[in-house]
Each structure stands twice: as structure tokens, then as C-alpha cells.
Amino acid sequence: xxxxxxxxxxxxxxxxxxxxxxxxxxxxxxxxxxxxxxxxxxxxxxxxxxxxxxxxxxxxxxxxxxxxxxxxxxxxxxxxxxxxxxxxxxxxxxxxxxxxxxxxxxxxxxxxxxxxxxxxxxxxxxxxxxxxxxxxxxxxxxxxxxxxxxxxxx
Numbered sequence: 001x002x003x004x005x006x007x008x009x010x011x012x013x014x015x016x017x018x019x020x021x022x023x024x025x026x027x028x029x030x031x032x033x034x035x036x037x038x039x040x041x042x043x044x045x046x047x048x049x050x051x052x053x054x055x056x057x058x059x060x061x062x063x064x065x066x067x068x069x070x071x072x073x074x075x076x077x078x079x080x081x082x083x084x085x086x087x088x089x090x091x092x093x094x095x096x097x098x099x100x101x102x103x104x105x106x107x108x109x110x111x112x113x114x115x116x117x118x119x120x121x122x123x124x125x126x127x128x129x130x131x132x133x134x135x136x137x138x139x140x141x142x143x144x145x146x147x148x149x150x151x152x153x154x
Contacts, residue, residue: 024143033077105130
């Protein structure tokens with residue numbers, strides 16, 4: 001029995017016959033790389049950048065924690081389009097991303113529990129989004145098929 005008996009639409013494949021990564025996967029990566037994106041935005045807007053980072057990250061330790069947790073997502077942006085070059089790495093990367101999302105979820109929940117944030121509503125929304133992202137990474141059939149080598153998925 002095949003591990004993924006679901007049939008996908010022809011539009012779900014690229015011109016090489018490889019299953020395309022779902023659009024929501026890129027949204028999950030953006031969510032996970034949010035500290036990196038904020039850092040770039042602060043660097044681009046030099047005058048407001050000095051005020052932007054302390055607004056979201058008053059504690060520099062949380063900023064570095066966010067940068068560290070965003071590394072797997074940033075690397076997924078780079079290796080995702082070239083996943084055929086590193087199939088073993090790509091197959092494991094789903095679990096690396098899941099661990100990163102789980103750690104981010106734990107950090108958001110801890111921050112909510114300790115109530116040490118300037119923006120508790122934002123932490124609540126981020127915790128909810130992290131939980132949804134984790135569920136998506138673990139449960140979405142098409143995404144799981146994208147992380148399976150093509151020989152097994154066919």
C-alpha cells in the first residue's frame with residue numbers, strides 16, 4: 001500500500017512532475033522567520049529601526065531566541081526550491097521545522113504564563129499561530145507528500 005493514496009491535482013505539480021510546496025507552507029516559514037523579517041525591516045528603516053526592535057523585543061535575550069528559532073525557516077527558504085539536490089536533508093527538515101515551531105510555541109506560552117511581555121495580546125496570537133503552524137506541518141497530507149522522496153510518493 002502506498003503511503004499517500006491521495007491523488008493531487010495536475011496543477012499541484014511543476015513542469016518537472018515534482019509536487020509543489022503548498023502556499024501555506026511559505027506562510028509557516030514567514031511566521032517562523034518573523035524575527036529575521038523584523039530585523040531586516042529595522043535595518044532598512046534606519047531611523048525607526050532603533051525604536052522598532054525594542055517595541056517587540058524589549059528583552060534582547062528574546063530577540064536572540066527568535067533569531068535562533070528562525071534559522072531553520074530561513075534555511076528552508078533556501079533549500080525548498082532545490083529540495084531535489086538534498087533529498088535526505090529535505091526529508092529530515094520537516095522535523096527540524098516542527099521542533100522549531102514547538103520551541104517557539106513553548107516560548108510564547110511561557111511568556112504568556114509569566115506575563116512578562118509588553119504586548120500580551122500579540123503573544124497570545126503568536127502562540128495560536130504557532131500551534132496552527134505545528135498542526136499544519138504534522139497533519140497536512142500534501143505537505144507530508146512534499147517531504148517524501150518522489151519514488152515513495154508515486
